[in-house]
Structures are given as C-alpha cells and as structure tokens.
Amino acid sequence: MNAIGIFGGTFDPIHFGHLRMAQELLQHLNLSEVRFIPAAMPALRNQPATSAQHRSAMVRLAIADNPQFSLDERELQRAGFSYTIDTLTALRQELGANVALCLLLGSDAFLKLPSWQRWDALLSHAHIIVAHRPGAEPLAENMSAPLKAFYERHVTNSKLDIAKKKAGHILLQRITPLDISATAIRTDLQQQRSPRYLLPDAVIDYLTTNQLYTN
Numbered sequence: 001m002n003a004i005g006i007f008g009g010t011f012d013p014i015h016f017g018h019l020r021m022a023q024e025l026l027q028h029l030n031l032s033e034v035r036f037i038p039a040a041m042p043a044l045r046n047q048p049a050t051s052a053q054h055r056s057a058m059v060r061l062a063i064a065d066n067p068q069f070s071l072d073e074r075e076l077q078r079a080g081f082s083y084t085i086d087t088l089t090a091l092r093q094e095l096g097a098n099v100a101l102c103l104l105l106g107s108d109a110f111l112k113l114p115s116w117q118r119w120d121a122l123l124s125h126a127h128i129i130v131a132h133r134p135g136a137e138p139l140a141e142n143m144s145a146p147l148k149a150f151y152e153r154h155v156t157n158s159k160l161d162i163a164k165k166k167a168g169h170i171l172l173q174r175i176t177p178l179d180i181s182a183t184a185i186r187t188d189l190q191q192q193r194s195p196r197y198l199l200p201d202a203v204i205d206y207l208t209t210n211q212l213y214t215n
Helices: 016-029 052-063 084-095 107-111 119-124 145-154 159-164 182-190 201-209
Strands: 002-009 033-038 069-071 099-106 127-132 170-174
Touching: 002 016, 002 084, 016 033, 016 052, 016 099, 016 127, 016 159, 016 170, 033 052, 052 069, 052 201, 084 099, 084 119, 099 107, 099 159, 107 127, 119 127, 159 170
Parallel strands: 002 033, 002 099, 033 069, 099 127, 127 170
Antiparallel strands: none
C-alpha cells in the first residue's frame, strides 16, 4: 500500500530539525512522500510570530530540492482553528482507502495528544508515527492514563503493519537527535545572532530580506 507522511506544524520558521525528521521517517517507513502542512491558527499554543504567507513561503523554499517533499496549504486556506482531525478527514476523502496516511509527530506533541480536538478519532484516518530521540525520557513514563491506554491498544513494533493497513497503528521510531528549536532561532534573530547551520540558507535569505523575527 502506498504510504504518505503528513507533517503539520507552525514552521515558524522551518529548520533542519523538521527537515531531518521528515527525511529519516520517509526512509525508515518507505513513504512515497511527506506533505508539510503549515497550521494557520493552532488551537493549543501561542499564535505564530509571522504570517501564514511568510511561513508557507519558507517551507516552499526549504523543501524545493527534495522531490519527495511537498507543501499542502489546506489549513492556511481554511477559516478558524487548524484541527488535525479535519485535515486527515479531508485527505482520506480525497485519497481513498488504498493509501496509508502516516501522521508524523514528535514525542512532545504526542504526549499532548489528549488535548487535541477529537484525538481518539485520529487513528480512524491515519497511523501515528512518533519520532523519538535516543536519550530522551521514555515515553511511557510521561503518558497520561488515557494516552497510555490508547497507546497500548494500538502500538505496533512492525513497519509492515503500517504498509498493510491504511490507518490504526501507533509506531515509535527512533531518529537522530538534533537539538534545534524555532523558539531559539527566533531569539537568536531578535538578538542579532546568526542562525546559520540551523536552517537552510534559502530560508535565512528570505527571513533576512523580509526582516522577520526582528524587534
């Protein structure tokens, strides 16, 4: 079964941590593509520091040289809060039942899953792939009781399960630890420190030209 990675976030700005995570999960799971889906208005965090137009443009620049990465702007074109369940529902209707959707999450995002809109329905439309960095605290020790029960019902250790079904499994996948954060990059820019080697040069040129994240 063809499998597609779904990678959402504010990407404020997109950086090498995002890109490397997407690349490693694409390879580990033999995904045909990874779709980057910038959120317009996240419901559970502070609103982005810069506009949807700028964040979309930076994603486009960052992924331009990778034919297996694509930009999906559906959440930027939808009014109201950007709920992942709405995005997955729409993608499933568009792509049909013969495509496996893989929602790519960092471990921090996964631990907050019970606060998401209709979180227990996500697996009706997609698999959840949790990117876990070696050396990080064990996930199980930090899960709430509802999340732990949900995890134990759906977890698999086999990548073949992801390939065989369109949705329904949770897979924990180790990735290379890169301690890069968009928050730290914004702070560097505000304090006039160079973000070089933290994000692609094309993105640095764009945010410099447009004077993003400066006081």
